[in-house]
Amino acid sequence: MSTIRHRIGVRNAAPQTVYDALATIDGLAGWWAVDTSGDPAVDGVIAFRFSTGGFDMLVRELVPAKSVRWEVVDGPEEWIGTEVSFELRQEDGFTVVLFEHRGWTEPVEFMYHCSTKWASFLLSLKELLETGAGRPDPHDLRISDWH
Amino acid sequence: MSTIRHRIGVRNAAPQTVYDALATIDGLAGWWAVDTSGDPAVDGVIAFRFSTGGFDMLVRELVPAKSVRWEVVDGPEEWIGTEVSFELRQEDGFTVVLFEHRGWTEPVEFMYHCSTKWASFLLSLKELLETGAGRPDPHDLRISDWH
Numbered sequence: 001m002s003t004i005r006h007r008i009g010v011r012n013a014a015p016q017t018v019y020d021a022l023a024t025i026d027g028l029a030g031w032w033a034v035d036t037s038g039d040p041a042v043d044g045v046i047a048f049r050f051s052t053g054g055f056d057m058l059v060r061e062l063v064p065a066k067s068v069r070w071e072v073v074d075g076p077e078e079w080i081g082t083e084v085s086f087e088l089r090q091e092d093g094f095t096v097v098l099f100e101h102r103g104w105t106e107p108v109e110f111m112y113h114c115s116t117k118w119a120s121f122l123l124s125l126k127e128l129l130e131t132g133a134g135r136p137d138p139h140d141l142r143i144s145d146w147h
Numbered sequence: 148m149s150t151i152r153h154r155i156g157v158r159n160a161a162p163q164t165v166y167d168a169l170a171t172i173d174g175l176a177g178w179w180a181v182d183t184s185g186d187p188a189v190d191g192v193i194a195f196r197f198s199t200g201g202f203d204m205l206v207r208e209l210v211p212a213k214s215v216r217w218e219v220v221d222g223p224e225e226w227i228g229t230e231v232s233f234e235l236r237q238e239d240g241f242t243v244v245l246f247e248h249r250g251w252t253e254p255v256e257f258m259y260h261c262s263t264k265w266a267s268f269l270l271s272l273k274e275l276l277e278t279g280a281g282r283p284d285p286h287d288l289r290i291s292d293w294h
Contacts (some may be wrong), residue, residue, distance in 0.1 A: 057152035
């Protein structure tokens with residue numbers, strides 16, 4: 001099993017503010033995919049739709065101001081059954097976000113792409129909260145031929 | 148052992164052009180650290196100095212237009228003995244770069260940080276080659292309290 005890991009810090013934002021951007025449809029639409037819909041409560045399914053495809057996430061765990069955990073229930077074959085999590089904590093004027101995308105059965109080339117793309121979207125989350133505007137799909141940074 | 152993986156595509160740049168940015172002091176200074184010096188030939192050591200510290204890389208392998216491989220011989224404790232590699236190939240008008248930083252003994256929080264930071268520097272490499280200007284340290288994007 002392989003894991004994608006990232007760490008960012010959001011300046012001058014309380015953990016609850018970052019949590020809200022991860023646990024509400026409006027928040028998620030501000031940094032990941034403009035076309036986000038569904039039920040963001042525990043056991044709900046959130047549908048993210050991108051120019052290149054989509055993901056359905058089953059919300060597994062929500063701890064306000066602390067953590068968000070999803071299970072991928074639909075999307076690219078390599079993603080189905082994997083888990084995505086965000087852990088939050090305050091440190092030196094930043095809210096630190098520890099990100100994991102766990103459960104990749106093989107480190108296929110698509111995983112390399114998703115690792116870089118996740119970094120780019122986490123920086124979009126940071127931008128959203130620090131400046132008021134993120135770069136969700138379809139306004140995201142194109143990182144390669146795979147988009 | 149844990150591995151950081153990334154994939155970017157550089158538009159309208161031949162593999163040899165991307166290789167030159169990975170295998171020459173001037174190239175490396177344009178996207179990773181302005182303060183880069185040393186011997187970029189096989190068995191040479193390249194010294195990268197950042198506002199937050201530095202790394203010394205022993206050049207293990209160079210295959211023009213194909214690949215670059217380094218071993219970390221000095222720097223943060225968690226980096227020493229790890230390997231960094233870049234594999235290049237042409238695809239659909241892009242040069243695709245597959246990046247690995249292998250040999251982390253534990254997936255410590257510093258590894259999460261380095262994963263995101265590598266993504267940011269690889270996007271700096273892409274910017275350098277596509278626009279003529281990258282974002283090497285000390286002009287790099289600050290991603291968190293850890294810089």
